[in-house]
Amino acid sequence: MQDSKYCYPNSNVLINRLNIKDSDELFEAEVELTTIRLRELQNNPLKGNFDFKHLKEIHKYIFQDLYSWAGKERTVDIGKGNLFCTVPCIQDYAKAVFDKYFTQCYKNKDDFNEFIKVFADNYGDLNALHPFREGNGRSQREFARIVCLECGYDFDLSCTTYNEMLNASKLSFDNADSSEFIRIFSKAVVPLGENNNLLNRLKILSIDDLILNEDLNYEYYTDITQKEYKEYNQIYINKIDKMNQDYNEIKINHKREKTR
Numbered sequence: 001m002q003d004s005k006y007c008y009p010n011s012n013v014l015i016n017r018l019n020i021k022d023s024d025e026l027f028e029a030e031v032e033l034t035t036i037r038l039r040e041l042q043n044n045p046l047k048g049n050f051d052f053k054h055l056k057e058i059h060k061y062i063f064q065d066l067y068s069w070a071g072k073e074r075t076v077d078i079g080k081g082n083l084f085c086t087v088p089c090i091q092d093y094a095k096a097v098f099d100k101y102f103t104q105c106y107k108n109k110d111d112f113n114e115f116i117k118v119f120a121d122n123y124g125d126l127n128a129l130h131p132f133r134e135g136n137g138r139s140q141r142e143f144a145r146i147v148c149l150e151c152g153y154d155f156d157l158s159c160t161t162y163n164e165m166l167n168a169s170k171l172s173f174d175n176a177d178s179s180e181f182i183r184i185f186s187k188a189v190v191p192l193g194e195n196n197n198l199l200n201r202l203k204i205l206s207i208d209d210l211i212l213n214e215d216l217n218y219e220y221y222t223d224i225t226q227k228e229y230k231e232y233n234q235i236y237i238n239k240i241d242k243m244n245q246d247y248n249e250i251k252i253n254h255k256r257e258k259t260r
Contacts, residue, residue: 005076006069006133014134016066033065034138038202045146050102052094052131059132059139067134074133082173082232083224084130089236096243097125102147103250109151116189119147120181124172125243128236137165141204154195156203159187165206 006014013023020026046061048054060071078084085093104118123144130136141157148155157165168180224232 003076003133006074014067017068018066030066034062034135035202037062037064038138038142038204041142042145042202042204045142045149050143050147050150051098055098055126055131055139055143058142059135062138062142063135069133070135073131076133077229078130078133081170083229085128085236086229086233089233089240090129090131092240093129093236093243094131096240096247097122097129099247100243100250101126102150103247105147105151107250109153115151115153116182116185117178119144119189120178120185123181123185124169124178125239127169128173128239138204145204148189149192152192153189154192154203155189156195157184157188157206158201158203160184160206162206162208 003012008015008021011021013021013026016026016029018026018029020029041058041061046054046058048057056071056073063070073090075087077087101122104122105115108114108118123140126140126143127136132139141155145155164180164184168178168184171177171180
């Protein structure tokens with residue numbers, strides 16, 4: 001099904017500030033323009049409170065030259081294999097993710113193995129949100145990179161590939177299994193000052209990210225039955241409940257530690 005809200009009529013090409021209506025040409029322009037913005041962010045990360053607003057500001061910065069909706073959450077349901085967070089659940093899901101993401105990571109920053117575990121779990125949770133119509137991966141990775149920086153680590157995905165990250169995302173979503181993210185991030189995350197990658201490259205991109213035009217094959221606007229949609233909606237409601245429980249446990253444990 002075509003996305004009439006975000007795409008040109010009778011097309012799967014996103015409406016853009018350059019009025020490019022050819023998908024290959026838009027992909028090339030997006031690579032060129034976002035590379036400039038990502039390099040600026042790599043040198044000067046956007047400061048914020050590590051919340052949903054912070055992620056939106058990152059997305060707006062990266063895609064400001066291309067899309068009028070940069071930094072704004074989507075108003076259509078999108079999917080890639082599975083349906084990402086349903087539109088009605090976006091706000092509650094985002095709050096549940098960001099309530100715990102940075103808090104958990106920072107709390108465990110001095111224990112590398114535990115840090116990687118909670119970092120991988122939260123990365124997978126945020127990936128399922130996919131709050132923007134396009135550009136979720138790059139925004140999420142930049143957010144992850146600055147979380148790592150704040151916790152004393154460098155984050156460099158040149159050690160992995162697009163397909164490895166995609167498979168890790170699927171495993172995380174389908175089975176609530178972060179093992180592949182843990183495997184990747186155990187190599188990608190190193191203490192600050194120990195990164196031997198001397199190439200002037202974008203750290204948030206896997207080694208083949210700018211070669212593959214995978215976005216053209218995204219099933220972003222998924223035609224599913226009302227029954228299937230309700231089932232997905234319930235999946236995200238359950239995820240929200242689980243994350244809220246985790247957050248409440250963090251608060252309880254924090255109070256216990258303060259009273260010791």
